[in-house]
Amino acid sequence: MNPALVYAHEVLERLEQAGFQAYLVGGCVRDRLMGREPADYDVATDALPEEVQQVFPKTAPTGIQHGTVGVLHPGLMTEVTTFRKESTYSDQRRPDEVTFVTSLEEDLSRRDFTVNAMAEDRKGRLYDPFGGQEDLARRRIRAVGQAVDRFKEDSLRMVRGIRFAAQLGFVLDKETEAAFELAKMDLTILAVERVAMEMRKLFRSASPSRGLTYVWQHELVHFLPPFIQWEGVSKAPDVPLSLLDSLAGVEARWAGFLMSCGVDQDRLIPCLRSFRLSKKEVTAIATVFQLALATKTWQEERRVKTAILLHGWDLVQQGIELAGGMEGRSFTEREEQKQQIQSWYDEMPVLSATDLVIDGRELLQATDKAPGSWLGEALHHLLHQTALGDLPNEKERLIEEGCRFGKKLT
Structure with missing residues (x-):
């Protein structure tokens, strides 16, 4: 059994023994129902933060002002959060006030989407007051309650919904999608760093195009930072979004996405920096972007080997893959080109x-x-x-x- 799950069950048991309610909640419940192994397990309880600290000898106040305490295990941590309800969101990001409650359903009602608003107790019993399990079966992302209210509370939830659609291979519920038109003006106040974090997750998903299609359908680039700072963003993708799904590398997906937005080489670096990505990320994505445009390079053995020395095999592979997709080459043609370049790489006696x-x-x-x-x-x-x-x-x-x-x- 996954050590994270073992420790989470120990946390549930200890809290129950101390007289409290305790449940696994959120993404870990969703993933388990989908047959996936969660990366971590979160626990919700009616125990107050100070009571959680009394139950467990080793804790960390990871977000104690919002009711979250980290229970420490050897090499791992389980986050335990007190049931809570939230007041209005004046800054459309954080609740003005958090009130601790004793009802699991009240706690689940504040969550973003039904598939994230389920709980499971130590015996494996599911608590699903908002129909999340049915939405999993229907492969849809649906907001808890009124979607426009959830998006007005925190407009990043629209971006998260798009990202979940890409990650899970789902579609947005019609009413949830319709709320985009009523709430998208609020996207303008989002912090760029929060958007960039969602974009990173989106480009690691199985099908980025599934999420990005909604971005163009609802013209979110005209409201979403940092795109609102750019000039000349394409009204329709310049590169087929389906190409991104066929690319294995995250940097190639970023580069292909920028191309779909109509970004050229002159604006490449400023646009990348506007996401406030790390210098390493900017350099890698820009390298793949530029390599993909240097199509003549991939026909000449010496140029290919020189590129590998300068940029590394991984980025060169991504550049080749993106170039082939942009040129509209068939899968067979792209595979033949990859095999040729792989053979040149294998021949190189030294790489550093x-x-x-x-x-x-x-x-x-x-x-x-x-x-x-x-x-x-x-x-x-x-x-x-x-x-x-x-x-x-x-x-x-x-x-x-x-x-x-x-x-x-x-």
Whole structure:
């Protein structure tokens, strides 16, 4: 049994022994009903946060102001949250006031979608006051109660609904989808970081196109940060959204999505930065975007090998895959191209400077030169020559070429 589930059941048992109600809630219940293994398990209880802290010897106040206490286990944590109801959302993100309650149903009623508003007790009995199990069977995402009310409380729930549709392969319930038109103006106040987090999850899903289709159908790009800051966002996707589903890499999906928005190379970096992604993410996505446009590269062995040295095999693979999709190549054609480039990659005797049979210290000794920027340039030159097959990975030949190259730099 999954250790996270074992620990969660221990938490349920300890709380019940202490005289409290306790249930598994939310996404873990949904995933279990779908036959999936949840990544973690959340617990809801009528015990107050301070009472939870008294029941368990090791806890962490992970969100105690909102009723959440983390129960610590060896290498894992189970989040335990007190049943609560929420007041109005003045900032359309957080409730103005949280009130602890003793009713499980009242707690479940504040949740976003019915498939996330179910609970399960320690004996496996399901509590489903809003029809979440039926919605799972119908493969639909439906808001708890009035959808417009849920979206007015926190407009990110519209983005989450889109993301859940992509992750689960579901469709939006008609009334829930209709509420987009009544609430989408509120998207403008969302923090970009929250949108970016949902986008990351969306691009890791099985079918991003399923969610992104709703973005264009309801013109959400005209309301959703950071798109509202961009100029010239396409009214219809410039790249078929179905292409994103066929791409294995997250960076390629980001790049393909930007292309579908009409982003060109001149606006690429500013648009990526507007999501406030990490520098590493921006660099990787931009690399795949640019590689996909360099279609001539993939016809020439030396260019392909040079690209692998510069950017790494994973990003080059993603660039090739995206390029093939953009060009409308058939699956067979794309597979043949991948196999050709895979064979070139397999032929490369070295992929990094650490694969060379000499290192910088040995090259310094051989040249009797002082350390400096030339050394890095020389090692890069040796790597390039060896990777392309122009120089054998043999110590004597590498030192000879390194000395020649070093003299050329002085």
